[in-house]
Amino acid sequence: MFKKIWFQLHWFIGITAGTVLMTIGVTGALxxxxxxxxxxxxxxxxxxxxRQQATLTPQQVLExxxxxxxxxxxxxxxxxxxxxxxxxxVFAPPPGERRGQARYxxxxxxxxxxxxxxxxxxxxxxxxxRWLLLPTEIGKIVLGTLALCLLMLALSGLYLRWPRRALSLRAWLRLDFQLQGRSLLWNLHSVIGTWSLVMYVIFATTGAYWALDWFKDGVNTLAGETRRAPMARGEGKKKDGPNNQTPVALDLTQAWNAFLTKAPDYQSAQLRLPEQGTQPLQIFFLGHDAPHERARSRMVVLPQSGEIKQLERYEDKSTGGRFIAAIYPLHMGTYFGLPGRIIMAIASLMMPLFGITGWMLYLDRRRKKAALRAERAALGEPQQQAGGQLLVAYASQTGQAERIALHTAARLxxxxxxxxxxxxxQTTAETLRHHPRLLLIASTFxxxxxxxxxxxxxRRLRQAAGQSLAHLHYAVLALGDRHYTSFCGFGHTLDHGLRQCGAKPMFPLVEVDRMDAAALRKWESELASHGLDAAVSDLLPTSxxxxxxxxxxxxHHLNAGSQGEPLFHLVLQSADSSQPAPAWQAGALLEVMPRHAPDRVxxxxxxxxLDGATEVHCRGMRCSLADALACSVLxxxxxxxxxxxxxxxxxxxxxxxxxxxxxxxxTVQLxxxxxxHEDGLGLASGWLTEYAPLGARLQARLVDNAGFAPVSADxxxxxxxxxxxMAGLRGHLRQRIHxxxxxxxxxxxxxxxxxxxxYREELQAWLQQGQLARLDLAFSRDQxxxxxxxxxxxxAAGELRHWLDQGAVLYVCGSLDGMxxxxxxxxxxxxxxxxxxxxxxxNRYRRDVY
Incomplete structure (x- = not known):
């Protein structure tokens, strides 16, 4: 459960803050x-x-x-x-501007x-x-929050990918470009993430230091340093009396000569020039052996006399002071010279890789889960029969093992x-004792x-080592990817653990490399030789x-005048009246093939x-070029x-x-x-709500949604x-009320x-007629x-517990973020x-969220 929470946090932050962090990474590399x-x-x-001549002094440059x-x-x-x-x-900024022009x-x-x-x-x-182009104070808070999100992503990613063999450098650091599909994406995401982990922790902590005052104050306090108060307006002006009003021109000669006596071998010096010659001059400089560009010493000198009022050398700073000075070089990588800059720049440029691979992994996971729910419903959930002689158990990461288990159980x-x-x-040692035969379908992660x-x-299997499962005959179908070192490693772990407990294999473990058809047929034939008919090779796509x-x-437009985006109620009928009306269960989805708006085409x-009326062959059909473009990526x-x-x-x-x-x-109602979006209406929503005329034919198919399936009406x-x-909820309510x-x-x-x-009238009518036992509404902007x-x-906590005690099932449908x-x-x-x-x-908490 703890790992699931971290996984949810990791992907949620990744697809929200991570999208912005990609741009911050690229700009940082630049x-x-x-x-x-x-x-x-x-x-x-x-x-x-x-040139073979002396350079000008600061005073000569100034003149x-x-x-x-x-x-x-x-x-x-x-x-x-x-x-x-x-x-x-740097020149003084014009009135109304914060920064002056820099010239050479x-x-x-x-x-x-x-x-x-x-x-x-x-x-x-x-x-x-630094600020996402926002006002400075707002931008600092946003960037500081993003920095903490980056830290959370780095540390949670480390936790989520922690390998079983933690001391194996190969498991941590090996990139394998022979992998394919999701395995390759995961390998890129996790391994390069491990390479970049230290850099991202540095980016995050140093970025938060500049952006968040509370974070900076905490770090300064731990380092034993306090921030120098900014020089007050007028500080350093001579205050001899009311007649001291004549401005004195700034002359840098005495101050520069005084500086050279103390730092003759300086690398660079930054002079912060006062408005008048009576005010002190600040010089920040790097010594010849400075370890980085922020290892600066500070001198305060009076321009008229060359008297040094203050001299703070970097080498005299405390350990905490040197640490604070190193924050910027660490962030930029300059603390480690040119190699450090290159490494940090590459790490910054890698941020889009994590965003892209993370999104692809997330979408692939959603797609497979949706396909699995549809397949589970299409096959019919094999019920757990009391005293069943055969247990089919599965361990699935992306849904493939569960699909095979569903097909196997349904066929049997x-x-x-x-x-x-x-x-x-959900399987325990006690469960295994009540079944003489076991089929295990297990993926390896x-x-x-x-x-x-x-x-x-x-963990339970390791703890049960030595206990007797001598009555149990089992078979293992291990799914994996042969490019990984420990091919089908978890399947072999299960096989070994069961043997340790005295269980007897019906036949040797069957390894499947990325749904290899030959391996699946071998599994079928081995089961058939033991009197079990479990065809699974039909899982391979055929058409x-x-x-x-x-x-x-x-x-119909349902919410005219709303602060939110328009919501439309659509009614669709099957175009083929000669065929029986399609059947579906509550919670089902309608997959719609969208089309581009005619003006965009x-x-x-x-x-x-080109002429849109030109006849072309496209994907096995003959149509006009305009029609082909309307249903294709432009x-x-x-x-x-x-x-x-x-x-x-x-x-x-x-x-x-x-x-x-x-x-x-x-009818199918949506x-x-x-x-x-910036370039107009969304592709599918725009087609359905605006561009498709009434009477238009839409290409769509009903898909069962097993994870959001209905329960009995009582x-x-x-x-x-x-x-x-409300769409998914209304479908359930209408079916239950019918x-x-x-x-x-x-x-x-x-x-x-x-x-x-x-659907105000409909809901209120159901409530009055007793078909809706309770209706709770939350309109967020009405107060x-x-x-x-x-x-x-x-x-309604008390009522919630009462309903759950009576066996109620919870359905949640709507926005993933927030609700x-x-x-x-x-x-x-x-x-x-x-x-x-x-x-x-x-299975009493069912969600259809997006």
């Missing part, structure tokens, strides 16, 4: 080599040709600039002891050199990197075998590890899915210079002719929507929220959702009651304090982690 890039773009500006720019005051002057390095000066000056002539190419770009990049049940189907996580859900069984036609017959055709480049273009087109991906009606209604059910999540079920409790949330009370659906659930997470948190606080886990294991 800033790491800002000086080199600008120098390359502006030859002869930041560095000039070395030259006063002649060339008499109206502008210089606030900072940076000089380098390296021959040929230009003098960098020829150190031999004092001439103002041309502006550096790219400086404005890098200033913009730095503002984005049809052949008359009494079968118990169970996840390995990573380098020989158990899937997350099966770690508990692995493409079909897409029936549906007619859009109604479309027309713009593409105009850009490509091309970015032109082709030689229309047919060549049609052959290159890739089909659009289907979008899934919860069905908001029951089969008894005779509740679709119109999505709006079982109490609690439905919780918000926004368009069946005469009345133990229905709905908790629904939206923004405003006036505009967003979806000053925001109230959400999870708050209503917390307020679903909030409901999860409330249930955990009310029931405890164990109580919530019990609901999950009993």
């Amino acid at each position: 800033l790491a080599f800002r000086e080199e890039i600008m120098d390359l773009l502006s030859p002869g500006v930041m560095h000039v040709q070395v 030259k600039l006063r002649q060339e720019e008499p109206q502008r005051r210089i606030t900072t002057m940076t000089l380098s002891a390296e021959p040929g390095d230009s003098v960098r000066v 000056v020829d150190p031999y002539t004092g001439a103002l050199l041309p502006p550096v190419t790219g400086m404005e770009f890098f200033e913009f990049t730095e503002r984005f990197h 049940r049809r052949s008359g075998v009494a079968v118990t189907l169970q996840a390995l996580a 990573g380098e020989g590890d158990a899937p997350d859900s099966a770690r508990g069984f692995e 493409s899915p079909t897409w029936p036609s549906w007619v859009l017959v109604e479309r 027309a713009l593409v055709l105009q850009r490509l210079g 091309p970015m480049q032109a082709a030689a002719d229309a047919q060549t273009l049609a052959q290159q087109l890739q089909p659009l991906t289907a979008r899934s929507y919860s069905v908001a009606s029951a089969m008894q209604d005779g 509740l679709v929220r119109q999505q709006r 079982t109490p059910a609690i439905f919780i959702g918000n926004g368009s999540g 069946a005469g079920g009345t133990r229905n409790w709905l908790l629904f949330g939206e923004r405003n009651e006036r505009y967003d009370f979806l 000053e304090a925001r109230i959400y659906v999870q708050d209503r659930l917390r307020e 679903a997470a909030g409901v999860d948190a409330v249930l955990t606080s009310l029931l405890g982690e164990t109580g919530l886990q019990d609901l999950i294991e009993q």
Whole structure:
């Protein structure tokens, strides 16, 4: 359970904060080599040709600039002891601006050199990197939060990928490009993440230091350092009396000579120039042996007399002071010289890799889970039969092992075998003692590890070593990827553990490399030789899915005037009246093939210079080029002719929507929220709610959603959702009410009651007629304090426990961010982690969230 929580936190932060962190990483890599890039773009500006003459003193440079720019005051002057390095000066900012212009000056002539190419770009990049272009105080808080999110991602990623052989460098650090699919993505994500872990911890902690004042104060306190208060306005001015009003011109000669007596071998010196010659001058400088660019000493000197008022040398700093000074070099990598900068820049550039692979892993996981739920429902859940002679147990990470177990159990049940189907996580030694035969289908995670859900069984099996399971005959189908060192490692662990307990194998373990057909057929034949008919090779894909036609017959805007995006109620009928109406269960999904808006297709055709009416062959069908483009990913480049273009087109991906009606209604009804992006309406929502005319034919197919499947009408059910999540809840309610079920409790949330009370008349009628036992509503914007659906659930804690004690099933449908997470948190606080886990294991907590 603890690992599941960390996994949920890791992917949630990864797909939210991680998306922004990708851009911060890229900008950070650019800033790491800002000086080199600008120098390359502006030859002869930041560095000039070395000459056989002495460089100008700071006072001479100041006088030259006063002649060339008499109206502008210089606030900072940076000089380098390296021959040929230009003098960098910063002018006072104009009124209303925070930063003054930075320019470079020829150190031999004092001439103002041309502006550096790219400086404005890098200033913009730095503002984005440090504040996301937000106001400074807000940007600091946001960036500090993102830095802490990066720290959480790094540490949680380390915990989640901790291998069983923690001392094996191969398990930690080996990249394997021979892997394919999800295995390759996981390998890239986890191994490169391990390589970059130290760098990301440094990025996160040093970034939080600058962005969050409380974090900085805490670090400074631990280091025994306090921040120097900023110099107050007017500090250092001479206060001899009211007649001291005449401004004194700044002369740097005495101050510079005094500086050279104390630091004759300096590397660089930054002079912060006061407005008047009577005010003290601050000089920050690097000694010849400074370990990094922030190992600076500080001198305060009076320009008129050259008297040194204060001298703070870096080498005299405390250990804590040196640590504070090293924070910036650590962040940039300069603490370790050029190799450190390169390493940190590469780590920054790697951030998009983690974002992309993380998203791909997340979407793949969702897709496989959806397919698994659909397959489970299509096969029919094999029931656990009392006294069943055969136990089929599975351990699955992505759903493949569970699919095979479902097919195996379903096929055995049809052949008359009494079968118990169970996840390995729920299997105990006591369970094994009550079954004489066991079929194990087990995936391996990573380098020989158990899937997350099966770690508990692995531990229980080790603890049971020496106990007698001599009555048990078993077979193991081990799934894995041969490119991993410990191919099918967890399957072999199970095989070894069962042998240790005296269990007898029916035949040797069967290894399957990435759903290899030959290995699956070997499993079938071995089972058949023991009188078990369990065909599983039919899991391999044989044909493409079909897409029936549906007619859009109604479309109504339900929340006109709402603060939120428009919500539309759609009604679809099967286009083939000669065929029986398609059947589905409550909770089902409708997968819709979207189409591009006609005006967007027309713009593409105009850009490509092609005629949309041209007949083409596309994906085995003959149609117009415009039709082919409408249902394809729009091309970015032109082709030689229309047919060549049609052959290159890739089909659009289907979008899934919860069905908001029951089969008894005779129509498929949807509740679709119109999505709006910078370039217009969302592809699928725009097509369904705006562009598709009434009477249009849509390509769509019904998909069962086993993880959100209905229960019998006499079982109490609690439905919780918000926004368009009402669709999945309404489908359940309508089916239950058609069946005469009345133990229905709905908790629904939206923004405003006036505009967003979806299906108001229908819900109120059900409530009045006793078909809805309870209705709790949360309209968050109707009062000053925001109230959400999870708050209503917390307020009804006593009633919730009462319903759960009576065997109620919980259904949650709607947004994952906010609502679903909030409901999860409330249930955990009310029931405890164990109580919530019990609901999950009993399949009484069913969610359809997005």
